[in-house]
Amino acid sequence: MTAANPRILLVEDEELNRTLVKAVLSRAGIAAVREAEVLDASSIAAAREQLNTEDVDLVLLDMNLPDGNGLTLASELAAGTVATGRRRPTVVAVTASVLPQDRAAALQAGCDGFLDKPYAAADLVATVAEHLSHRP
Template sequence: MSKVLLVEDEELNRVLVRAILARASDDAVRTVELVEAGSLAGARTALADGPVDVVLLDVNLPDGNGLTLAADLRERADRPQVIALTASVLPHERAAAMSAGCDAFLDKPYAAQALVDLLSSHLGR
């Protein structure tokens, strides 16, 4: 079973992701172990507890920019795939996310199937 870390400060968005994953038609996505963090500090604590396969990363967090976490993860031997989930969709913002170490970018608001498809393509890499 794959482990996914969702880093998202908005509770409603976390509820939405949980619901999308629970209803996914893709077995690999539906059965992921989902760990949640509402801040960068929470994400770092979750990552210290053990490796994850994929990080679903909000860029704008209350205690900093999620791209700093993406850059830190790029240096890890057990580097997870990082998918930025953000409403920051300007071309330079997308480029900054990819430069920081994100493997993919999904604009908010996103369709449920788009999240499932993107997550599915990054599990097991």
């Protein structure tokens, strides 16, 4: 994506968590994070719809969603079956499942990063900034 402001898709089923993440990102001290457009989806199905119609730079992907495991969506993105015809976004797994095998499964499914829940606001901002810095 060549637009000036990056686009983030926040895939999270809890409305309060979506609101908090948006608030943290909008107040970030890093301009690229603060100025990012944050889209959201509360399920895998809703995320697929967004990804098939919107150009997104980064997906913050919760693992436990009402219609399945976020790794399913990560695998679909890695295989090119979602967001067909669009550049594959960077995917960061956001989960409370922090065992080494959980991290390995996320990376194997196609996630580019991992953010442990619960996380501090500074960790969220740093993770987003790091992954946005790699966008074209």
